[in-house]
Amino acid sequence: MALERFGSSLYEALKKVFRAPVVDEATVKELVRDLQRALLQADVNVKLVLEISNRIENKALKEKVPPGVSRREHVVKVVYEELTRFLGEKPVPLKIEPGKRNALMLVGIQGSGKTTGAAKLARYFQKRGLKAALVCADTYRPGAYAQLQQLAKQANIPTSGDPTAKDPLKIASKGLKQFDNFDVVIIDTAGRHKEEKGLIREMKMLERAIKPDEVILVIDGTIGQQAAVQAEAFHEATPIGSIFVAKLDGSARGGGALSAVAAIGAPIKFISLGEKIGDIEPFVPSRFVGRLLGMGDLTTLIEKVREAEVKVPEKKMRAILSGKFTLTDMYEQFESMKSLGPFRRVLKMIPGLTYDVPDEMMEMAEDKMKKWKVIIESMTPEEREKPKIFNSSRTKRVARGSGTSEKEVKELLKQYSQMKKMMKTLRRKKFPFFGKKLPMA
Ligand SMILES: Nc1nc2c(ncn2[C@@H]2O[C@H](COP(=O)(O)OP(=O)(O)OP(=O)(O)O)[C@@H](O)[C@H]2O)c(=O)[nH]1
Numbered sequence: 001m002a003l004e005r006f007g008s009s010l011y012e013a014l015k016k017v018f019r020a021p022v023v024d025e026a027t028v029k030e031l032v033r034d035l036q037r038a039l040l041q042a043d044v045n046v047k048l049v050l051e052i053s054n055r056i057e058n059k060a061l062k063e064k065v066p067p068g069v070s071r072r073e074h075v076v077k078v079v080y081e082e083l084t085r086f087l088g089e090k091p092v093p094l095k096i097e098p099g100k101r102n103a104l105m106l107v108g109i110q111g112s113g114k115t116t117g118a119a120k121l122a123r124y125f126q127k128r129g130l131k132a133a134l135v136c137a138d139t140y141r142p143g144a145y146a147q148l149q150q151l152a153k154q155a156n157i158p159t160s161g162d163p164t165a166k167d168p169l170k171i172a173s174k175g176l177k178q179f180d181n182f183d184v185v186i187i188d189t190a191g192r193h194k195e196e197k198g199l200i201r202e203m204k205m206l207e208r209a210i211k212p213d214e215v216i217l218v219i220d221g222t223i224g225q226q227a228a229v230q231a232e233a234f235h236e237a238t239p240i241g242s243i244f245v246a247k248l249d250g251s252a253r254g255g256g257a258l259s260a261v262a263a264i265g266a267p268i269k270f271i272s273l274g275e276k277i278g279d280i281e282p283f284v285p286s287r288f289v290g291r292l293l294g295m296g297d298l299t300t301l302i303e304k305v306r307e308a309e310v311k312v313p314e315k316k317m318r319a320i321l322s323g324k325f326t327l328t329d330m331y332e333q334f335e336s337m338k339s340l341g342p343f344r345r346v347l348k349m350i351p352g353l354t355y356d357v358p359d360e361m362m363e364m365a366e367d368k369m370k371k372w373k374v375i376i377e378s379m380t381p382e383e384r385e386k387p388k389i390f391n392s393s394r395t396k397r398v399a400r401g402s403g404t405s406e407k408e409v410k411e412l413l414k415q416y417s418q419m420k421k422m423m424k425t426l427r428r429k430k431f432p433f434f435g436k437k438l439p440m441a
C-alpha cells in the first residue's frame with residue numbers, strides 16, 4: 001500500500017485540471033489516466049480502479065454542469081465525490097449503548113497519543129451528557145497515572161489507577177468495578193516500542209479478560225506507511241473496532257491512517273488536531289479526502305466560490321478584465337474576501353496553496369488588508385478611480401487621514417499596480433476568449 005503517495009499524485013493530477021486553460025474532454029481523459037495510475041500504485045484492485053475511473057469519466061463528461069459552477073469545479077467535485085464513496089461515504093459514529101457501562105480500550109504503540117486520546121474521548125462523551133470516567137491500566141510508563149489525572153482534572157473527569165500497581169489486569173478490573181454505573185469508561189493501556197511482543201501479549205490478555213465493548217487503535221497521524229504494519233499486528237491480536245488518528249494538526253495529511261484502514265478494514269471514528277483535551281472531532285470522510293488531497297474541504301470551497309461569483313456582476317468582471325481596474329475594485333475585492341471568512345481559511349481552500357502559507361504571513365496579510373481598506377476609505381472618489389493622479393501631497397494627506405504612514409500608502413499603490421498588471425496577464429493567458437463571448441454565459 002502506498003496510499004500516502006497516492007494522495008500526492010492525485011493532488012498533482014488535480015492540479016493539472018486547475019491549471020489547464022480550458023477543461024475539455026482531453027483534460028478529463030488525462031485526469032482519469034493519472035487517477036488510474038495513482039490508484040494502481042496504491043495497490044487498488046484493477047477491477048475497482050476501472051470501476052472508479054469509469055464512473056468519474058462518465059460523470060465528468062456527461063453529467064450536466066449545474067448553473068453557477070464551472071466545468072473545472074464540476075470535474076473536481078466528481079473526483080472528490082467518487083473518492084469519498086470509495087473511502088467510506090458516511091461517518092461511522094462510535095455507538096454508546098444507553099443503560100449500560102460501555103468500556104472502551106485504547107491500544108497503540110508508544111507515544112501514539114493514547115493517554116491524551118483517552119482524556120479527549122472522555123471529555124467528548126461528557127460534553128454530550130454522558131457519565132464518563134478514565135482508568136489507567138498503564139503499569140509501565142513512569143508517571144502514566146499522574147499524566148492521566150492531570151488531563152482528567154481539566155474537565156473534572158473521575159479517574160482510577162494506582163501508580164504502584166504492577167498488574168494491569170487488576171487495576172483495569174478495579175476501575176471497571178468502581179465506575180460500573182457510568183455510561184462510558186475509557187481504559188488507557190501501556191505502549192511500548194522495543195518489546196512489541198510483550199505489549200501484544202498483554203493487550204490480548206487484557207482484552208480477553210475485561211471484554212471491552214470496543215478496542216480503539218490509536219495511530220499517530222504523522223507516521224505514514226508504518227501505520228498499516230502496526231494496525232495489522234494489533235488487529236491480529238485483538239479485533240480492532242475502530243481507529244483514532246492523533247496528531248493530524250501540522251502538515252500530516254494522514255495518508256498512513258488510510259492505509260491502516262485499508263489493511264484492517266476498521267473505520268476511523270475520531271481524529272485529533274491538537275494536544276489539548278478539546279482537540280477531538282468525529283471523523284468525516286469527505287473532509288478527510290479533501291485534506292488528503294491537500295485541498296481543504298472542497299464542498300465548502302465550491303459553495304463559497306459560487307456565493308462569491310454572484311457578488312461580482314458580470315459587467316464589472318468584463319470591465320476589470322478589459323483593463324479597467326480601479327482602487328474601488330480593489331476595495332471590493334478585499335470586501336468579498338472578507339465575506340469568504342477569515343483570509344487564512346480562504347487561502348487554505350485554494351488548491352495549490354494548501355499548507356504552503358506560513359501562519360505569520362497569513363496574519364500579516366490579514367492586517368495589511370485591513371490597513372489598506374482604511375487607506376482607500378480616506379481617498380477622494382477621484383483618487384480611487386484614477387490612482388495615477390497621486391502625488392506626494394495627496395499621499396501625505398491620505399496617510400494623515402487614515403492614520404498610516406506615507407510609506408504604507410505608497411505600498412498600497414504599488415500593490416494596486418501589481419494587481420492591475422496581473423489582471424491584464426490573466427486576461428491574456430487564462431481568458432483568451434475575452435472580447436468574444438464568455439463561454440460560461
Ligand atoms: N500536536 C499533537 N500532539 C499530540 C496529539 N496527541 C498527543 N500528542 C502529544 O504526543 C505525546 C504523546 O502523547 P500520549 O498521549 O502521552 O501518548 P501515549 O500513546 O499515551 O504514550 P505512551 O503512554 O508512552 O505509550 C504527548 O506529548 C502529547 O501531548 C495531537 O493530536 N496533536
Ligand SMILES: [Mg+2]
Nearest residue numbers: 114115138144
Ligand atoms: Mg500513555
